[in-house]
Amino acid sequence: MGAYTDRLNYDSPLINNFGYCMAVEKLMGIEITERCKYVRVIMSEISRVCDHLTCVAASAMELGAMTVFLYMIKAREYLWELIEDVTGARLTISYGRIGGMSGDLPEGFEVKAREMFKKVREVLAEVDKLLTRNRIFVDRLKGVGIIPKADAVAYGFTGPVLRSTGVNYDVRKHQPYLVYDQLDFEVPVGTTGDNLDRYYVRMQEMEQSLRIGEQVLERLPKGRLNVDHEGKEIEAHEMVDRAKMGLTRGITETLVQLSPNLEGLEDSMYDQITAKEKRAVLPAKRDAYGNIEGLMNHFMLIMNGNGIRPPQGEAYFAVEGANGELGFYVVSDGSDRPYRVRVRPPCFPLMAGLHKMLEGYMMADVVPTFGSINMIAGELDR
Amino acid sequence: MPEPSVTLRKIREQFGESIIETHSRLGEDTVIIQPQVLVPVSTFLKGDPDLDYNFLMDLTAVDYLDLKKKPRFEVVYHFFSLAKKHRVRIKVPAEAKNPEVDSIVSLWAGADWYEREVWDMFGIKFRGHPNLKRILMYEEFQGHPLRKDYPIQKRQPLIGPGAGS
Numbered sequence: 001m002g003a004y005t006d007r008l009n010y011d012s013p014l015i016n017n018f019g020y021c022m023a024v025e026k027l028m029g030i031e032i033t034e035r036c037k038y039v040r041v042i043m044s045e046i047s048r049v050c051d052h053l054t055c056v057a058a059s060a061m062e063l064g065a066m067t068v069f070l071y072m073i074k075a076r077e078y079l080w081e082l083i084e085d086v087t088g089a090r091l092t093i094s095y096g097r098i099g100g101m102s103g104d105l106p107e108g109f110e111v112k113a114r115e116m117f118k119k120v121r122e123v124l125a126e127v128d129k130l131l132t133r134n135r136i137f138v139d140r141l142k143g144v145g146i147i148p149k150a151d152a153v154a155y156g157f158t159g160p161v162l163r164s165t166g167v168n169y170d171v172r173k174h175q176p177y178l179v180y181d182q183l184d185f186e187v188p189v190g191t192t193g194d195n196l197d198r199y200y201v202r203m204q205e206m207e208q209s210l211r212i213g214e215q216v217l218e219r220l221p222k223g224r225l226n227v228d229h230e231g232k233e234i235e236a237h238e239m240v241d242r243a244k245m246g247l248t249r250g251i252t253e254t255l256v257q258l259s260p261n262l263e264g265l266e267d268s269m270y271d272q273i274t275a276k277e278k279r280a281v282l283p284a285k286r287d288a289y290g291n292i293e294g295l296m297n298h299f300m301l302i303m304n305g306n307g308i309r310p311p312q313g314e315a316y317f318a319v320e321g322a323n324g325e326l327g328f329y330v331v332s333d334g335s336d337r338p339y340r341v342r343v344r345p346p347c348f349p350l351m352a353g354l355h356k357m358l359e360g361y362m363m364a365d366v367v368p369t370f371g372s373i374n375m376i377a378g379e380l381d382r
Numbered sequence: 383m384p385e386p387s388v389t390l391r392k393i394r395e396q397f398g399e400s401i402i403e404t405h406s407r408l409g410e411d412t413v414i415i416q417p418q419v420l421v422p423v424s425t426f427l428k429g430d431p432d433l434d435y436n437f438l439m440d441l442t443a444v445d446y447l448d449l450k451k452k453p454r455f456e457v458v459y460h461f462f463s464l465a466k467k468h469r470v471r472i473k474v475p476a477e478a479k480n481p482e483v484d485s486i487v488s489l490w491a492g493a494d495w496y497e498r499e500v501w502d503m504f505g506i507k508f509r510g511h512p513n514l515k516r517i518l519m520y521e522e523f524q525g526h527p528l529r530k531d532y533p534i535q536k537r538q539p540l541i542g543p544g545a546g547s
Contacts, residue, residue: 156492
């Protein structure tokens with residue numbers, strides 16, 4: 001199921017992933033680990049920056065600012081590189097798991113993330129110089145596509161578009177999930193609800209997301225490294241060699257690096273990243289291959305007719321997606337297949353109220369206004 | 383039993399007989415109401431100063447055919463109050479035959495598309511909706527795809543240029 005949520009908002013699939021996981025975790029009463037919470041936060045914020053970068057880039061390009069588009073897509077590329085390092089994919093990431101994650105952060109993530117954040121900030125500063133006081137750009141946006149506060153609320157707008165009207169609503173602040181209540185960030189709001197305000201809000205939100213990301217990097221509960229019994233790092237092939245030579249002293253306590261496609265699933269990291277929850281979480285690979293309990297646990301989650309079985313009932317869980325409140329309403333009949341999953345997409349109400357932002361303006365104003373709501377078809381149609 | 387939330391308490395006080403069930407499982411206030419009080423309940427939720435539900439966050443439906451629940455459908459509303467930071471879920475049952483509930487477009491403009499989506503996907507009608515047309519599927523589409531008895535192998539009529547030849 002989680003993989004389907006990648007396709008909702010393809011600019012920020014990680015947020016969708018985690019939103020769905022957290023809805024099911026709520027239904028099953030699973031408490032995820034501290035490290036997992038932090039990892040989910042940082043990956044969500046990286047996704048949010050990617051999403052806003054794409055939105056601002058595309059709408060600027062549609063107004064003729066091709067350079068800005070190229071610069072911002074370059075910045076997105078930096079972040080996608082990070083995402084690729086962590087999840088192994090760029091868009092269809094399938095990284096969230098009910099009860100945890102498919103793997104831990106790779107080694108060297110922190111250093112690389114800091115470097116990439118710095119580069120993204122440079123691009124944002126450049127874009128700021130190119131656009132924010134650019135007469136042509138400002139004239140196309142200012143006073144165009146205004147939506148009054150009352151209308152925005154009546155249509156159920158959320159996210160940057162709602163905040164541009166001056167309504168301060170952000171799920172991360174109002175009903176904090178994960179560890180957002182322990183992090184220091186601001187929610188930028190606009191005043192008039194025009195296209196320029198939406199541009200400002202997105203630009204500032206990116207800075208806030210980077211701030212959150214840096215705080216996470218500082219506080220990320222540390223996981224152990226792969227070390228042997230003497231505290232030295234060791235690779236799998238080396239361990240095999242040693243065993244062949246009969247150097248088996250302490251080998252059972254040795255923690256090894258697995259092959260790269262299992263990276264992040266070493267059992268040293270496993271406890272850090274996944275909840276201790278046999279109902280939902282696949283056992284560490286060493287257990288699945290190494291003992292009968294692990295193997296049975298693995299089968300019980302994988303075999304047809306078994307799997308993750310939330311208790312009968314329903315739950316609604318909302319996260320702050322890049323475009324606004326992304327809610328998952330899940331209904332379970334107690335079996336391993338969801339009875340009903342409803343996605344509350346941020347885009348759908350935005351599109352429902354789009355005409356309010358277009359009526360009374362020029363035909364050419366459709367371009368910046370439509371660009372500023374960041375319509376994502378995958379999430380609109382589901 | 384923990385204290386019921388202010389929402390549940392006030393709704394029960396106001397609409398005692400028309401409430402089928404209330405609960406707060408997983409901390410989510412839920413009220414199942416008789417269909418005829420949907421509009422009064424919504425108006426009350428929106429207007430009461432202690433409740434102040436100004437957002438219609440979500441509107442959807444669930445087809446309980448496979449679970450043999452009676453009545454078959456439930457229309458589900460998620461309201462949110464920005465000022466009070468609380469949420470409530472209102473559920474309205476609808477019969478299997480000609481399911482129909484009242485529209486709340488007059489209270490929340492955002493209900494317009496949501497109700498059209500529910501009509502499109504589940505075939506539940508909304509009394510008083512200004513423009514109840516399909517929204518995700520095309521007009522010629524037959525049936526309602528999220529009903530549990532929708533035949534997933536069903537062929538749909540072709541539309542567009544050359545469809546007739």
